Amino acid sequence: MERTEVATLGEFGLIEHLTAHNETRHAGTVLSVGDDAAVIDHFGKQTVVTTDLLVEGVHFDLMYTPLKHLGYKSVVVNLSDVYAMNATPTQITVSLAFSNRFSVEALSEFYEGVYAACEKYNVDLVGGDTSSSGKGFIVSVTAIGEVAPNGFVTRKGAQKGDLLCVSGWLGAAYLGLTLLEREKKIYLENPKIQPDLEGQDYIVGRLLKPEAQKELIEFLAEAGIVPTSMIDVSDGLSSELLHLCKQSQCGAVLYEEKIPIHDAARQFAYQLELDPTACALSGGEDYELLFTLRQSDYDKIVLNENISVIGYITDAEEGAVIMTKGGNRHKLVAQGWQHA
Amino acid sequence: MERTEVATLGEFGLIEHLTAHNETRHAGTVLSVGDDAAVIDHFGKQTVVTTDLLVEGVHFDLMYTPLKHLGYKSVVVNLSDVYAMNATPTQITVSLAFSNRFSVEALSEFYEGVYAACEKYNVDLVGGDTSSSGKGFIVSVTAIGEVAPNGFVTRKGAQKGDLLCVSGWLGAAYLGLTLLEREKKIYLENPKIQPDLEGQDYIVGRLLKPEAQKELIEFLAEAGIVPTSMIDVSDGLSSELLHLCKQSQCGAVLYEEKIPIHDAARQFAYQLELDPTACALSGGEDYELLFTLRQSDYDKIVLNENISVIGYITDAEEGAVIMTKGGNRHKLVAQGWQHA
Numbered sequence: 001m002e003r004t005e006v007a008t009l010g011e012f013g014l015i016e017h018l019t020a021h022n023e024t025r026h027a028g029t030v031l032s033v034g035d036d037a038a039v040i041d042h043f044g045k046q047t048v049v050t051t052d053l054l055v056e057g058v059h060f061d062l063m064y065t066p067l068k069h070l071g072y073k074s075v076v077v078n079l080s081d082v083y084a085m086n087a088t089p090t091q092i093t094v095s096l097a098f099s100n101r102f103s104v105e106a107l108s109e110f111y112e113g114v115y116a117a118c119e120k121y122n123v124d125l126v127g128g129d130t131s132s133s134g135k136g137f138i139v140s141v142t143a144i145g146e147v148a149p150n151g152f153v154t155r156k157g158a159q160k161g162d163l164l165c166v167s168g169w170l171g172a173a174y175l176g177l178t179l180l181e182r183e184k185k186i187y188l189e190n191p192k193i194q195p196d197l198e199g200q201d202y203i204v205g206r207l208l209k210p211e212a213q214k215e216l217i218e219f220l221a222e223a224g225i226v227p228t229s230m231i232d233v234s235d236g237l238s239s240e241l242l243h244l245c246k247q248s249q250c251g252a253v254l255y256e257e258k259i260p261i262h263d264a265a266r267q268f269a270y271q272l273e274l275d276p277t278a279c280a281l282s283g284g285e286d287y288e289l290l291f292t293l294r295q296s297d298y299d300k301i302v303l304n305e306n307i308s309v310i311g312y313i314t315d316a317e318e319g320a321v322i323m324t325k326g327g328n329r330h331k332l333v334a335q336g337w338q339h340a
Numbered sequence: 341m342e343r344t345e346v347a348t349l350g351e352f353g354l355i356e357h358l359t360a361h362n363e364t365r366h367a368g369t370v371l372s373v374g375d376d377a378a379v380i381d382h383f384g385k386q387t388v389v390t391t392d393l394l395v396e397g398v399h400f401d402l403m404y405t406p407l408k409h410l411g412y413k414s415v416v417v418n419l420s421d422v423y424a425m426n427a428t429p430t431q432i433t434v435s436l437a438f439s440n441r442f443s444v445e446a447l448s449e450f451y452e453g454v455y456a457a458c459e460k461y462n463v464d465l466v467g468g469d470t471s472s473s474g475k476g477f478i479v480s481v482t483a484i485g486e487v488a489p490n491g492f493v494t495r496k497g498a499q500k501g502d503l504l505c506v507s508g509w510l511g512a513a514y515l516g517l518t519l520l521e522r523e524k525k526i527y528l529e530n531p532k533i534q535p536d537l538e539g540q541d542y543i544v545g546r547l548l549k550p551e552a553q554k555e556l557i558e559f560l561a562e563a564g565i566v567p568t569s570m571i572d573v574s575d576g577l578s579s580e581l582l583h584l585c586k587q588s589q590c591g592a593v594l595y596e597e598k599i600p601i602h603d604a605a606r607q608f609a610y611q612l613e614l615d616p617t618a619c620a621l622s623g624g625e626d627y628e629l630l631f632t633l634r635q636s637d638y639d640k641i642v643l644n645e646n647i648s649v650i651g652y653i654t655d656a657e658e659g660a661v662i663m664t665k666g667g668n669r670h671k672l673v674a675q676g677w678q679h680a
Contacts, residue, residue: 012583
């Protein structure tokens with residue numbers, strides 16, 4: 001593969017190169033990349049803004065993360081926060097710092113992933129910054145979204161009796177990470193052994209190419225449902241539920257048997273002698289949405305296979321607890337649960 | 341000084357600690373720090389968004405940059421981009437990645453600077469992210485501003501005959517950097533020698549605690565002036581003027597004798613046997629605004645001592661040139677000028 005040094009283009013040349021085919025999808029994107037700032041028109045809606053920093057060696061390992069996937073994921077994790085406000089993402093900015101081991105081709109690959117996410121989620125890339133770094137690869141993304149005036153949903157509105165719901169499947173990204181870390185270790189000890197990822201597309205894909213919950217937000221809007229509270233699941237179900245309870249000043253009962261765990265994830269967990277429930281509670285990086293609904297909305301969601309009702313909201317004094325399959329009641333802690 | 345390890349607070353505890361006294365200044369800041377995203381209401385205005393990444397060892401040296409100053413400057417450089425759109429900054433997000441050599445006290449110092457800038461410039465801190473990093477200190481700030489519909493000013497509108505203007509003083513930040521780098525080198529060679537910064541408060545201050553051009557934007561609004569184009573001077577006058585000419589498809593004549601260089605900067609340049617003009621053209625980090633005005637606006641700015649008319653706009657074929665004090669005409673290049 002060709003290798004063009006970043007220095008041959010210079011900072012401005014690099015930005016021009018990386019944004020040459022950048023498309024604008026929103027009429028509200030009045031001015032995009034290429035000036036001191038972008039300009040956005042909101043036509044009477046409210047703006048939602050969120051930002052995330054991804055650091056090589058902390059959030060990702062380039063030994064098994066293709067740069068295109070990293071670009072895609074960097075966008076998706078931010079969009080996930082916008083959806084968690086019940087809002088629609090519209091624009092992003094992407095900033096990069098990279099050492100001189102990265103060529104123009106490598107950065108272009110990263111941007112391919114960024115643009116793929118922009119297309120899939122219908123957002124405009126409107127700005128950013130590039131910089132050298134002494135070491136490693138650092139990504140900072142800010143996402144902007146819009147929501148009807150006061151249509152946003154925070155972590156604060158859960159009420160006693162509300163249904164506790166989650167989208168999709170939990171725990172698989174953590175298992176994908178565990179698998180890739182295992183294969184990396186084997187490879188480093190003996191570079192002749194090729195990684196064995198056979199049959200594990202699902203869990204590996206959940207880690208390397210997560211998706212944000214666009215369909216869920218669209219479904220809720222169409223069904224006329226406004227969740228009473230919502231949060232995205234980036235640090236594991238336990239941690240997110242505790243945030244939600246703290247900010248809503250409530251407790252919750254979670255049923256272990258209701259936690260949605262994909263068969264492929266469950267099988268691989270058993271293979272590693274891990275508890276699939278623990279993977280869902282503490283694993284993280286699933287980018288599903290955890291939310292609460294009034295009981296009267298139950299009929300509207302019961303047929304949606306992407307939504308699992310996993311428990312309900314209680315008074316603050318009850319705390320956040322999990323009812324295990326064996327019928328035991330444990331207090332939830334940030335990393336899974338605390339045995340009595 | 342006390343040293344509290346970040347690990348004792350955890351990520352969420354740290355964020356709570358750093359944002360405990362965060363104030364909201366704008367009615368439009370509907371929801372601030374503490375949820376998946378912030379929510380902003382614009383009351384019919386357009387939004388401006390810009391982002392900058394600052395990397396230790398590339399953009400700053402913590403050996404001579406107090407963390408409080410770094411926090412302040414990280415905000416200011418982003419606000420400068422908002423003002424360069426003729427907009428008013430309203431909200432910021434601040435993300436940090438730091439290695440374990442930074443304590444909670446050190447991070448609090450950084451945030452003191454962030455909050456000082458928020459107060460001075462009347463902006464709300466509405467979000468961010470914190471992360472560990474293998475090495476060094478990395479800051480990513482995104483600034484949001486507002487502007488009356490289509491009241492923003494880009495780099496594209498300069499017309500033949502327009503006056504070329506700049507705010508404040510140029511070149512001093514580069515000289516401040518040169519001084520601090522010199523003293524650092526002396527100190528590293530012999531730690532017993534204390535840095536000698538006597539009488540150099542001005543140039544050191546211009547580097548370590550730059551300000552953004554709030555007053556200029558307010559003056560232009562009050563005077564009823566809309567610049568035809570505008571850009572902030574972060575990379576040196578030459579580089580910014582070339583951007584402006586390229587994007588406006590025009591040329592420019594710049595008069596060396598009109599470039600505003602502060603006496604303190606000029607004296608120190610002579611002391612180092614540097615050309616003060618070269619420092620202004622190539623130095624960078626001044627965070628002044630370079631802009632163009634219709635000639636008919638001249639009467640409105642002539643009494644403003646903060647604005648210097650330094651040249652005028654020509655046809656693209658003429659290129660961007662500087663007329664030296666000696667009466668010579670040189671082509672401007674990104675780093676200063678090219679001798680014929």
